[in-house]
Amino acid sequence: MSEKYISKAVIGRLPRYYRYLGELLENDEERISSEELSKLMKVTASQIRQDFNNFGGFGQQGYGYNVKYLYGEIGKILGVEQKHNVILVGAGNLGSALAKYPSFPKRGFTISGIFDVNPDVIGKTLNGIMVRPMDEMEEFIVNNVIDIAAITVPRDEAQTLAEKIVNAGVKAIWNFSPVDLNVGDDVVVENVHMTDSLLKLSFNLAAMKSGKWDYRI
Amino acid sequence: MSEKYISKAVIGRLPRYYRYLGELLENDEERISSEELSKLMKVTASQIRQDFNNFGGFGQQGYGYNVKYLYGEIGKILGVEQKHNVILVGAGNLGSALAKYPSFPKRGFTISGIFDVNPDVIGKTLNGIMVRPMDEMEEFIVNNVIDIAAITVPRDEAQTLAEKIVNAGVKAIWNFSPVDLNVGDDVVVENVHMTDSLLKLSFNLAAMKSGKWDYRI
DNA sequence: TAGATTGTTAATCGATTAACAATC
DNA sequence: TAGATTGTTAATCGATTAACAATC
Numbered sequence: 001m002s003e004k005y006i007s008k009a010v011i012g013r014l015p016r017y018y019r020y021l022g023e024l025l026e027n028d029e030e031r032i033s034s035e036e037l038s039k040l041m042k043v044t045a046s047q048i049r050q051d052f053n054n055f056g057g058f059g060q061q062g063y064g065y066n067v068k069y070l071y072g073e074i075g076k077i078l079g080v081e082q083k084h085n086v087i088l089v090g091a092g093n094l095g096s097a098l099a100k101y102p103s104f105p106k107r108g109f110t111i112s113g114i115f116d117v118n119p120d121v122i123g124k125t126l127n128g129i130m131v132r133p134m135d136e137m138e139e140f141i142v143n144n145v146i147d148i149a150a151i152t153v154p155r156d157e158a159q160t161l162a163e164k165i166v167n168a169g170v171k172a173i174w175n176f177s178p179v180d181l182n183v184g185d186d187v188v189v190e191n192v193h194m195t196d197s198l199l200k201l202s203f204n205l206a207a208m209k210s211g212k213w214d215y216r217i
Numbered sequence: 218m219s220e221k222y223i224s225k226a227v228i229g230r231l232p233r234y235y236r237y238l239g240e241l242l243e244n245d246e247e248r249i250s251s252e253e254l255s256k257l258m259k260v261t262a263s264q265i266r267q268d269f270n271n272f273g274g275f276g277q278q279g280y281g282y283n284v285k286y287l288y289g290e291i292g293k294i295l296g297v298e299q300k301h302n303v304i305l306v307g308a309g310n311l312g313s314a315l316a317k318y319p320s321f322p323k324r325g326f327t328i329s330g331i332f333d334v335n336p337d338v339i340g341k342t343l344n345g346i347m348v349r350p351m352d353e354m355e356e357f358i359v360n361n362v363i364d365i366a367a368i369t370v371p372r373d374e375a376q377t378l379a380e381k382i383v384n385a386g387v388k389a390i391w392n393f394s395p396v397d398l399n400v401g402d403d404v405v406v407e408n409v410h411m412t413d414s415l416l417k418l419s420f421n422l423a424a425m426k427s428g429k430w431d432y433r434i
Numbered sequence: 435t436a437g438a439t440t441g442t443t444a445a446t447c448g449a450t451t452a453a454c455a456a457t458c
Numbered sequence: 459t460a461g462a463t464t465g466t467t468a469a470t471c472g473a474t475t476a477a478c479a480a481t482c
Contacts (some may be wrong), residue, residue, distance in 0.1 A: 003428060003431040007449070009448090012417065015414075018416065032465065044451060046449075060458060082423070093314060097311045100310045103411075104415065122431035174414070192411060194409060195320045197391070199295045200232060203296055206299070212220060214223070251439075259449090263476065268443060278438075279438045279440075281440080282440090
């Protein structure tokens with residue numbers, strides 16, 4: 001296997017590059033050097049060049065990087081070129097917010113199914129998509145081509161549902177439940193643990209105020 | 218300054234420890250060794266001991282760690298002992314979801330104000346809290362003791378509002394807008410960039426399917 | 435006391451930064 | 459061609475893991 005190893009650190013930075021390049025593109029910037037981008041993003045130019053060169057050379061000596069081209073290449077790497085079918089598992093407050101979030105369709109992520117156990121929401125529509133009973137989820141996954149399942153159910157239901165989702169053939173889970181899901185290693189999981197995030201903020205605030213810990217990078 | 222330096226990596230792991238210890242406590246576990254916890258959390262026992270010892274010795278040789286005590290100590294470190302007053306800046310889909318999220322009050326984070334520019338939502342209530350006009354935000358911050366502002370407004374409004382929030386005296390921003398906020402270094406910012414998170418998932422899915430990159434830890 | 439397990443030092447590993455030759 | 463800036467190797471820095479002495 002001759003696959004190039006890409007570290008978690010690099011992967012974590014790619015969406016941020018994509019975001020900044022998208023903004024530069026909006027502002028009709030044609031080219032940018034690693035030095036200029038480094039000032040904008042507050043990282044080192046060296047890191048930018050190292051990061052990009054994990055995927056091959058996108059720049060040109062003496063010129064820098066063509067913004068449009070670089071944006072496109074990083075988009076390809078991130079899989080934004082392909083369309084993705086997403087289901088929402090859980091139509092509570094967070095699920096509803098995701099259903100209406102405009103950035104996802106813009107990036108090619110289409111919500112094609114929403115599922116919940118609550119009879120009060122089943123049959124209602126969220127952003128034009130009908131909420132179906134949770135029982136029908138597996139059949140729906142099998143009959144449609146679902147790439148990603150976003151899980152927004154309560155903690156204790158998440159693992160069981162994740163197993164059903166995986167058994168039905170989904171290979172990517174976007175997990176908003178405050179648990180670490182246990183799935184096979186042919187399935188990728190990305191967690192959004194909002195409470196963890198809030199506690200990190202709380203730590204940093206307490207650390208700053210107390211002066212007890214030096215916590216910055 | 219004799220403050221102990223705590224790395225970002227360690228801070229990032231604290232909420233996860235807190236979560237696991239909370240679950241152990243729910244299950245009436247009295248003690249746990251770093252070895253047992255390491256199996257549960259899928260990290261090394263060595264890392265657990267190193268992490269805890271950043272803050273002083275919480276364990277006892279030959280015994281391990283007392284779950285209740287350790288949970289309490291990490292809670293203190295994370296600032297969960299104190300009550301926090303939070304305002305929501307932006308009452309759109311995500312803001313509404315946050316207003317109704319039950320985990321936050323449970324951890325001592327009280328939403329005491331919600332602000333929006335949209336006349337359609339101003340005056341309405343979210344989870345019993347009235348949505349106020351954005352104009353009133355700064356006065357509200359000054360008159361109340363606000364610890365944290367959660368920003369869920371569109372990208373282009375985030376920086377301007379962040380400045381107003383900071384000028385009014387808030388020292389912690391929980392940022393859900395897809396931009397990096399520019400604030401002084403006496404203000405802490407924690408980002409929840411959901412699109413970035415989705416793109417990471419998309420990358421990992423594409424990498425796994427294509428076999429082009431070896432991307433796991 | 436003997437066994438278990440922490441706290442902590444030392445060794446290893448990986449990621450970031452610096453430097454510079456290659457080249458547009 | 460000369461100047462600019464990349465791509466890439468080497469040096470540094472930081473984080474993780476291993477090992478073990480301290481001690482409950």
